[in-house]
Amino acid sequence: MGSKVRAAAVFAVTSALLAAGAAVVTAAPAAASTITGIAAGSWAYVDSAAPRTSFTDPAGDVPVGAHTYANGVTHVSKSYVTFDLSALRGTRLERAGVSVDETTVADCSAPRTTELWLTDPAKKPTWNNQPAELVEAGGPIVDTSCPARGVFWNATTAVQNALDAGRKTATFALRLPDAQQSDPKSGRAYDPHATLSISYNRAPLKPVQLTVDTTHACAAKPVVVGPGSTSLGAVITDPDGDFGQAEWALWPVDHPDQKTTLQNYFSGNGAVSVDVRDRLADATTYAWQVRGLDGPDAGPWSAVCKLTTDFVPPDKPPVVSSKDYYEVGLGTGGTGVPGSFTFAANGVPDVVGYYYGLFGSPRDHVAATHKGGPATVTVVPDSSGPQYLSVWSVDAAGTWSDRTDYRFWVAANGPSMTCAPAHAYLGETQHCTFAPHGTDGASGYVYSIDGEPEITAPAGPDHTATIDVTPSEATKPYYVTVRARMGNGNLSGPGGGQLPIDRGLPVVDVPADAMVGKPVVFTLHAPLPGSVTFTYDWDYGDPVTVPVGPDGTARVTIVPDSAYGHYLDVHTTTGAGLVSATNEVSVQVASNEPTVTSTEYPEGRQGGYVTTPGTFRFSSSVPGVVGYTYTYRGSAVTVPAGPDGTASAALTPLSTDTQYLEVTSTFADGTVSEPAYYSFHPRSAAPPLTCDADGGAQPGQVVHCTLTPVQPGLAVYGYSVRTWSTTGPEVAVQPAGDGTAAFEFTVPALPERELLSVTAWSANAAGQRSDTSYTSFYVTPDPASLPRAVRAS
Incomplete structure (x- = not known):
C-alpha cells in the first residue's frame, strides 16, 4: 500500500477521534487535545506450518487466518504489530485506535471479522509460543471496498491497559475468530504499516516567574503594595500550547479560611495576570498561588507568595535642609559646586526613602538610613540663579507624600575674560586671559567661539590661561563662552563675552x-x-x-x-x-516732480461746481523747466513754461466724480521729471427738483414741478419723464428772471401700478450740463378705468 493511502487512513482515523471526543464544557474552555498518529515500530507473524519459527519484520504483507498453498498444505497465521507508547508518558489518554489496510482477501463475500487483541509483549512470537491475548479492541470498522482501506479498531481501553501496566510499548495481535481461523475462505493479508491514532492531553506545568505589580518578584519577604491597581502575575506553560485557565487562590495569612479563588484565561505559553485590588484590605498580609487548568486536567500549584497592603500615604511632606545652599539670602555655591541636602521624614514612621530632583522632576531616589529615618544626597547645580529642589517621601508600598520644594540661589561663578589691546581692528591678534571666579581655582578652561567645537586650554600655576584670537571675518560676532575646570573636576558656570573688535565700518x-x-x-x-x-x-x-x-x-x-x-x-x-x-546708509532722495495748485479746486478737497472752470498752476523747485505736460480725462496736453518757470491750465470738470490730474516737467536738456498726481472733488451743480406728486399719482393727473438754480452761468433747464417700460423725450425749460423754472406734465395711462421717475438738469451757455436731480413716485390706475372682466355665462 502506498504512503498516500496510509496518510489518508491516518487522517480518517484522526477525524474519527475528534468527532468521538467532542464535548461541551461550561466552567472552562475545552482542553485542546493533541491528536497524532504513531506508525508501527515492528511487526511479525506466526505460522502453524512452522510452529517454532518467528517471522519478524518480514518483507511484504502479513497473513491472517488460513492460506492453502500449492502443495496442498494449509497454513494458519496470526500477525502482530508493536507501537511505541513513549509519547503518552505524563498525559491523559482520551482515545486510541488502530488502523491498517487490507491487501489480500480470499473471499470478499465472507464477513470481515478480524479481531485486534492487546497482548503481552512479544519480540519474536512463534506458533508454539504465542503471547497472551489480554484485551480485545472494538471493531472492526470497515468500508465497502474489498480489500478494505483503513480497517479500524477502537483501542482506547487496550492502550490504557498497557499504560496502566507501565509498559513502554503496546503489541496487538491481528487474528480471526477461532471458528474461522482455519477456513481458507476467511483468510486475508494486511499491510504491516499499521497506525496507532491517539488523542491525549497534558496538564499545564507548574507556574513560574511569580510577580506582584509586574516588577516585584515573589520572595521570602512579602511585597508591600499601595493603593490602586495590584496585579498578580505568573508564566504558565501548557505542553500542548493550549489556551486554558489560570486559577488563583488568595487568602489573608491570619485567616486561611477566607480563601478566595478566581479564574481567567491564559494563552498556553505566556504571561498571565489578574487584578486583585478590590479584594484587598489595608494593613493585611495575604498569601497567594496559582495553577493552570486545561479542561479536566489541572496543573500543580505554584509556590506560595505573600504581599502586605499599605494604602495610607505618608501624611506629611519631608523636611529639607542644606548647609551648602541656603534657603534664603544671597547666592551660595555655584555651577558645578556640589551641595549636601538632608531629607527628614517629618515624623512619619514608615518612610523608607525619598524621591528628589531639581525643578519639580523626581529623577532620583535615595533610601532612608532606616525606616522613618533621614537621607543625605549630593546635588550638583548645572546653572546659576534661582532654583528649587523638589522632594517626596515614600513608604514601602511606594506611596508618595506631598511635595516639598526647597528654594535656593546658586551664585554665578563663571570665569572672567580680559583682552588686550582693548581696541583692535580685524586682522590684529588679541590676547585674552581667563581667570577663575573668586577662590574656586582652575586646572584649565573649556571655551568656544561662536558655538564652534570646544577647545581646552590648560591653566598655569596662577590658575589662569591665555589664548590668542585673530578675528578675520567682519560678519562673525566672535563671542567667547568659557567655563573653568574647577578643583573638584566639575565645570563652572559660563563666562566670557564678545571680543572688542573694530570691524572697520566705512x-x-x-x-x-x-x-x-x-x-x-x-x-x-x-x-x-x-x-x-x-x-x-x-x-x-x-x-x-x-x-x-x-x-x-x-x-x-x-x-x-x-x-x-x-x-x-x-x-x-x-x-x-x-x-x-x-x-548700509539710508539716502532720502527728493522728487523732481512739479507742484500743482488751484484756488478753485484745492487738492483732495471739494472745490467749485461742476462745469465751473478752474485754473491749475504748475511750478517746479528744479530750475531749467521749459514746459509741462498734463493729462486730464485721458488727454495729454503740453504747455510751455514762462520766464519764471511756471505755467497754468484751465480745466472744467463735468461730473462730481473724483478728478485726477497727472503732470510732468520737461527740462531744457529734454529730460522729464517724475509725475505729480493731483486729485480734487467738484461740487454738485444739480438743480433741486420738487414735484407735487410725491405721495403718488393717477393716470391723467397733471403734475407740477419746480427747479431751483445752482449752476453758475445757468442758461437752460432740461427734464425727462420715464416709467419702467417707456422713456419720454428730453424737454428744455427756460428759467425765469429769478433763475427758477416750473414745468408740468400729464401722467400717462398705465395698465398697472408702476414707478414713474423724473430726471432734471441745467446747462450753461456752452451747453455743458450739470449733474442730474431725480425724484420718483408710484402711479396707481383708477380701478374704474381698467377693463372689466367678462363673466362667463
Whole structure:
C-alpha cells in the first residue's frame, strides 16, 4: 500500500477521534487535545506450518487466518504489530485506535471479522509460543471496498491497559475468530504499516516567574503594595500550547479560611495576570498561588507568595535642609559646586526613602538610613540663579507624600575674560586671559567661539590661561563662552563675552540735497588700516569697486532715478584680503516732480461746481523747466513754461466724480521729471427738483414741478419723464428772471401700478450740463378705468 493511502487512513482515523471526543464544557474552555498518529515500530507473524519459527519484520504483507498453498498444505497465521507508547508518558489518554489496510482477501463475500487483541509483549512470537491475548479492541470498522482501506479498531481501553501496566510499548495481535481461523475462505493479508491514532492531553506545568505589580518578584519577604491597581502575575506553560485557565487562590495569612479563588484565561505559553485590588484590605498580609487548568486536567500549584497592603500615604511632606545652599539670602555655591541636602521624614514612621530632583522632576531616589529615618544626597547645580529642589517621601508600598520644594540661589561663578589691546581692528591678534571666579581655582578652561567645537586650554600655576584670537571675518560676532575646570573636576558656570573688535565700518558723507535726476556725490572714508578698495552697491544692485585714495577716501557719483528712500551699501577690502563690516546708509532722495495748485479746486478737497472752470498752476523747485505736460480725462496736453518757470491750465470738470490730474516737467536738456498726481472733488451743480406728486399719482393727473438754480452761468433747464417700460423725450425749460423754472406734465395711462421717475438738469451757455436731480413716485390706475372682466355665462 502506498504512503498516500496510509496518510489518508491516518487522517480518517484522526477525524474519527475528534468527532468521538467532542464535548461541551461550561466552567472552562475545552482542553485542546493533541491528536497524532504513531506508525508501527515492528511487526511479525506466526505460522502453524512452522510452529517454532518467528517471522519478524518480514518483507511484504502479513497473513491472517488460513492460506492453502500449492502443495496442498494449509497454513494458519496470526500477525502482530508493536507501537511505541513513549509519547503518552505524563498525559491523559482520551482515545486510541488502530488502523491498517487490507491487501489480500480470499473471499470478499465472507464477513470481515478480524479481531485486534492487546497482548503481552512479544519480540519474536512463534506458533508454539504465542503471547497472551489480554484485551480485545472494538471493531472492526470497515468500508465497502474489498480489500478494505483503513480497517479500524477502537483501542482506547487496550492502550490504557498497557499504560496502566507501565509498559513502554503496546503489541496487538491481528487474528480471526477461532471458528474461522482455519477456513481458507476467511483468510486475508494486511499491510504491516499499521497506525496507532491517539488523542491525549497534558496538564499545564507548574507556574513560574511569580510577580506582584509586574516588577516585584515573589520572595521570602512579602511585597508591600499601595493603593490602586495590584496585579498578580505568573508564566504558565501548557505542553500542548493550549489556551486554558489560570486559577488563583488568595487568602489573608491570619485567616486561611477566607480563601478566595478566581479564574481567567491564559494563552498556553505566556504571561498571565489578574487584578486583585478590590479584594484587598489595608494593613493585611495575604498569601497567594496559582495553577493552570486545561479542561479536566489541572496543573500543580505554584509556590506560595505573600504581599502586605499599605494604602495610607505618608501624611506629611519631608523636611529639607542644606548647609551648602541656603534657603534664603544671597547666592551660595555655584555651577558645578556640589551641595549636601538632608531629607527628614517629618515624623512619619514608615518612610523608607525619598524621591528628589531639581525643578519639580523626581529623577532620583535615595533610601532612608532606616525606616522613618533621614537621607543625605549630593546635588550638583548645572546653572546659576534661582532654583528649587523638589522632594517626596515614600513608604514601602511606594506611596508618595506631598511635595516639598526647597528654594535656593546658586551664585554665578563663571570665569572672567580680559583682552588686550582693548581696541583692535580685524586682522590684529588679541590676547585674552581667563581667570577663575573668586577662590574656586582652575586646572584649565573649556571655551568656544561662536558655538564652534570646544577647545581646552590648560591653566598655569596662577590658575589662569591665555589664548590668542585673530578675528578675520567682519560678519562673525566672535563671542567667547568659557567655563573653568574647577578643583573638584566639575565645570563652572559660563563666562566670557564678545571680543572688542573694530570691524572697520566705512563712513559715508551723504549730501542733504539729493534729488531725482541730479548727480549726487558721496564721500567714502576707510577706517580699516590697509584698505585698498571700496565696494559699494546702490539699492542692492551690482557691486562697484573703486580704489581708496591716498587720504583714505573716495568719491562716487550716483544719479537717482526715483525719489524717496534708497540704500547705499559700502565695505572696504585690505591688501591682505580682509573685508570690513558693511555700512548700509539710508539716502532720502527728493522728487523732481512739479507742484500743482488751484484756488478753485484745492487738492483732495471739494472745490467749485461742476462745469465751473478752474485754473491749475504748475511750478517746479528744479530750475531749467521749459514746459509741462498734463493729462486730464485721458488727454495729454503740453504747455510751455514762462520766464519764471511756471505755467497754468484751465480745466472744467463735468461730473462730481473724483478728478485726477497727472503732470510732468520737461527740462531744457529734454529730460522729464517724475509725475505729480493731483486729485480734487467738484461740487454738485444739480438743480433741486420738487414735484407735487410725491405721495403718488393717477393716470391723467397733471403734475407740477419746480427747479431751483445752482449752476453758475445757468442758461437752460432740461427734464425727462420715464416709467419702467417707456422713456419720454428730453424737454428744455427756460428759467425765469429769478433763475427758477416750473414745468408740468400729464401722467400717462398705465395698465398697472408702476414707478414713474423724473430726471432734471441745467446747462450753461456752452451747453455743458450739470449733474442730474431725480425724484420718483408710484402711479396707481383708477380701478374704474381698467377693463372689466367678462363673466362667463
